[in-house]
Amino acid sequence: MKGFEYLQEELDSMKESGTFRSLVPLESEQGSRVVINGKEVIQLSSNNYLGLTSHPRLRKAALDAVEKYGAGTGSVRTIAGTFTMHEELEKKLADFKHTEASLVFQSGFTTNQGVLSAILSPEDVVISDELNHASIIDGIRLTKAARKVYKHVDMKDLERALLESKDYRKRLIVTDGVFSMDGNIAPLPEIVELAEKYDALIMVDDAHASGVLGKNGRGTVNHFGLDGRVHIQVGTLSKAIGVLGGYVASTKTLIDYLILKGRPFLFSTSHPPAVTMACIEAVNVLLEEPELIERLWDNTRFFKKGLQSLGFNTGKSQTPITPIIVGEEALSHHFSDRVLQYGVFAQGIAFPTVAKGMARVRTIVTAQHSKEELQEALNAFEKAGKELGII
Numbered sequence: 001m002k003g004f005e006y007l008q009e010e011l012d013s014m015k016e017s018g019t020f021r022s023l024v025p026l027e028s029e030q031g032s033r034v035v036i037n038g039k040e041v042i043q044l045s046s047n048n049y050l051g052l053t054s055h056p057r058l059r060k061a062a063l064d065a066v067e068k069y070g071a072g073t074g075s076v077r078t079i080a081g082t083f084t085m086h087e088e089l090e091k092k093l094a095d096f097k098h099t100e101a102s103l104v105f106q107s108g109f110t111t112n113q114g115v116l117s118a119i120l121s122p123e124d125v126v127i128s129d130e131l132n133h134a135s136i137i138d139g140i141r142l143t144k145a146a147r148k149v150y151k152h153v154d155m156k157d158l159e160r161a162l163l164e165s166k167d168y169r170k171r172l173i174v175t176d177g178v179f180s181m182d183g184n185i186a187p188l189p190e191i192v193e194l195a196e197k198y199d200a201l202i203m204v205d206d207a208h209a210s211g212v213l214g215k216n217g218r219g220t221v222n223h224f225g226l227d228g229r230v231h232i233q234v235g236t237l238s239k240a241i242g243v244l245g246g247y248v249a250s251t252k253t254l255i256d257y258l259i260l261k262g263r264p265f266l267f268s269t270s271h272p273p274a275v276t277m278a279c280i281e282a283v284n285v286l287l288e289e290p291e292l293i294e295r296l297w298d299n300t301r302f303f304k305k306g307l308q309s310l311g312f313n314t315g316k317s318q319t320p321i322t323p324i325i326v327g328e329e330a331l332s333h334h335f336s337d338r339v340l341q342y343g344v345f346a347q348g349i350a351f352p353t354v355a356k357g358m359a360r361v362r363t364i365v366t367a368q369h370s371k372e373e374l375q376e377a378l379n380a381f382e383k384a385g386k387e388l389g390i391i
């Protein structure tokens, strides 16, 4: 069919410059090792921090839910798609995050879009870290509020933005809790101080911090002892929780408002029973098996130190997300392809996901990896890194 020649031209030029990427299908379940093209390789690209995607308790919860309630829910939440299990999950998440209430959306992505688009009007301003996740950026694009972007984790620049926006009805500061491409943690205590000084609201996206930081994985707010001082906590059910979805934890007022105004919540069908019940069980696992988080951090320390002592540039990572920054986009993809040949799956990431010249191979260890697997991965990175002149 004719019509898309202009898109094909762009794809062809990406192929020429070595920046075109195809999807990589997994032929096994998610885990510390996965099968790609018939070959078992070490998985270092997932967000399956605690290995919950295949945890026996989650599998059982999902299977039981299908047996008892079937495969789908048949409606959006506001019409006939709210089940008691949805409310049970929301109560559990609110208790977990030490907030009054929570609301589940179809994904972390739609949570950010739904919250930002609902609560901001032209008389408000949103003040956003320049490296916030795409879903925050897109959520901001959906609002008619004024926008200000502050330099990454730069508190002087945040204060400048606050001072420049005194005349708005509400100021909302929004930040990732853990930045997804660099693995650094937002300076929340300083952000809270500034927000309190200038009477601003704060929204933290803890997609990569829930299940990872704080007591039992409660996230960055709890990690810094700031419970009750951050207005909006967003989380995902798709990463450490191991299933699918997103949620916002906050006051009852905000949640009541989002039930009426959160567009992805209002206009998209609710989570199927298997997803909902598996998420409930995942929170139970976080509360009852804290050793998973300890193992995640033990592995993180081992692997990060290993990469650094080989001479790789791991940027400012402080969490299980450890980038290996190589600079050139094509080089990062070659590096990723080469380590795959040596038995390790770690994706190259380039512009527009990260700035030009900051392309990288991003690694994420999980609680499921053994030390032997991580050492094997380090050996593969060393070999490929030396061959490509990265180290």
Ligand SMILES: Cc1ncc(COP(=O)(O)O)c(C=O)c1O
Binding pocket: 107, 108, 109, 110, 133, 135, 176, 180, 205, 207, 208, 236, 237, 238, 239, 244, 245, 246
């Ligand atoms: C910071 C951040 N927020 C939100 C999301 C989206 O979460 P989900 O995969 O549940 O849509 C991601 C996922 O990449 C993320 O890294």
